[in-house]
Amino acid sequence: MPKIKFTLISTKDALIAFGPIALMIIAVILAAYYVVDPAPGRTLDFSAGQENSAYERFAKQYADELAQNQITLRIHKSQGSQENLQHIADLDSKIDIGFVQSGSTTEKDAQEKGLISLGSLFYExxxxxxxxxxxxxxxxxxxxxxxxxxxxxxxxxxxxxxxxxxxxxxxxxxxxxxxxxxxxxxxxxxxxxxxxxxxxxxxxxxxxxxxxxxxxxxxxxxxxxxxxxxxxxxxxxxxxxxxxxxxxxxxxxxxxxxxPTATLVAHESLHPALISLFLQAAKKIHGGANWFSKQGEFPSDRYTEITVEPQAEKFYKSGPPFLQRYLSFWMSNFLERMWVLFIAFGALALPLSKIIPPLYVWRVRSRIYRWYGQLRSVEHALDEASPEQRQQIAQQQLQRLNEIENKVNHISIPLAYAEELYGLRSHIQFVRKRVQNGV
Missing domain, CATH: 3.40.190.10 (Periplasmic binding protein-like II)
Incomplete structure (x- = not known):
């Protein structure tokens, strides 16, 4: 006789009950990770200035700061502010951000070209x-x-x-x-x-x-x-x-x-999470005192004719996002992007908690209850038999009951549901006595 395993729960039934929903949740999370507010890119293009210029020197410092968060900043040389503006506004140039001197454009032109300011950085x-x-x-x-x-x-x-x-x-x-x-x-x-x-x-x-x-x-x-x-x-x-x-x-x-002031200008398509990251770097690089500015005067949301992006304004008022103060950039960005999904999952947790356990119980008990249909068919066969055939039908049903009992004895069921199993076995004996007495 095969060895019957005694377990507290049925792994197979648990997987069948919980598995589809778990797979669905994982699929939704993965889809949301790539579709709902996509993650920022890990490589950005920065338009700086001439070789050995202050713009190029500062751009290299930004590259070092962003590299600490696994972001590569590719620096491109240019003739200055006007060329930087053209490259940032032109999506085909693939330039994401760059230095622009205040006064290089107008608020109206900047809005038409989809340009945003992250703020001013230093006096020029x-x-x-x-x-x-x-x-x-x-x-x-x-x-x-x-x-x-x-x-x-x-x-x-x-x-x-x-x-x-x-x-x-x-x-x-x-x-x-x-x-x-x-x-x-x-x-x-x-x-x-x-x-x-x-x-x-x-x-x-x-x-x-x-x-x-x-x-x-x-x-x-x-x-x-x-x-x-x-x-x-x-x-x-x-x-x-x-x-x-x-x-x-x-x-x-x-x-x-x-x-004028040197300002940090980007296209409006720049990922919002990167705005805070750039401004944190700007605070480290330009926050000190020099010949013309006091400690902490820069970066600033003043001195720029280009509209300051709302996410940048939020940084100037309250500092970095809450999660970025305590977690790595990528972890905080993941949690910030997934908060809608987490709320939705939390809303589903209560109804799911009421559906899944009964589904598991039904799966386990169904292995027992289906045999009651077999017992009813045995009784029905005996009740429908004519007096002449009753003995022959009774012998056939007794043989069928032996087969049912043999299969029931090999059912593997969690110990929590052993009462139902023993109840089934006692009911098999009850039907057997009835068949024997009915002969």
Whole structure:
């Protein structure tokens, strides 16, 4: 006789009762993982700036920060803000995000192109260097001078045109040169250019070198406050006396400058979860104090004409998302994306808990109850037999009862339902006695 296993539960019946629903839940979770608010990509393309520029240097720092969360940031060189704007707006270029100088576009144009701002990162003052014994106090005094404003892709040229316009000048009244920063600086030092216009962060090596070069003067925007009223994307900043070299007292006085800001601009298709990640990196990279900004002044939702994305605004008000403060980026992102599914599953848990256990019980008891149909057929056969055939039918049904009993004795059933099994066996004996007495 085969050995009968005594178990508390029936594994087979449990799998049949719970299995389909469990598989359905797993399938829904997997489908939701890929379909409901897809996960952010692990590779992004970043449009920075020229080689060895502040934009390129900062882009590399962002790449290092994002690499800690298993995200690869591919850095692309460009001519500057205008080129970055074009690449970000053009979905075929596959550029996701980049640096753009404030004032490079308008709010209306940015909205039409699907551009969003993650905020401003640092000041990029307008530096105008010139030579001469006389102090220049107005841009109008540069009329007919050889002025370098950088290539067309640079945001500084567009900005300088705006500055000229409020001084009743245009580029036709100047001899415009369009060299990049390094060759332009060499040409300026060699007196091949009279005026050098640049826009850069204070830690630029070219800027620091020019500030300490004998004979080179820095234009003082004495009307700085007026410029900022005419152009809201500009800020009035002060280069403090002695900030470059206190020992040599460079500069020897405070200089007033006007400054756009470098902003982080992306296409509206950028995954929302990445916005917070970029801003956390921005806080580490740009949050310190420097020549023009205080500790914690940047990143900021101010100084940008491009609409700041709502997710970024939320970051500036309350910091990183709650889960990202305690969990890894990918784990917190998974939980944030799946919360709808978890709520739906929780709503289904109560009705499922009432359906599945009875289904399991029915599966186990059905192995017993189906034999009662066989017992009823035995009784029915005996009741329908004629007196002449009754003895023969009784012998046949007794043989059938023996077969039923033999099969019942081999049923494997959980111990919790043993009472039903023994009840069936006693009922088989009851029917056998009835058949024997009916002969």
């Amino acid at each position: 003052p307008i530096w105008i260097f010139y030579r001469g014994k006389k102090e220049v106090t107005s841009l109008a005094e540069f009329k007919a001078k050889r002025v370098n404003v950088g290539p067309d892709g640079f945001g500084v040229r567009r900005l300088f045109q705006q500055l000229l316009s409020v001084n009743n000048l245009d580029e036709n009244q100047l001899e415009i040169h369009q060299l990049e920063s390094t060759p332009a600086t060499v040409a300026f030092v060699n007196e091949q250019i009279d005026v050098l216009v640049m826009s850069s962060a204070s830690d630029s090596q070219l800027i620091q070198m020019l500030l300490q070069t004998p004979g080179v003067k820095l234009f003082d925007f004495v009307q700085a406050e007026a410029y900022t009223r005419r152009f809201p994307f500009l800020s009035h900043v002060v280069l403090p006396r002695g900030i470059v070299d206190m020992g040599r007292d460079i500069p020897s006085r405070d200089y007033h400058l006007i400054s």
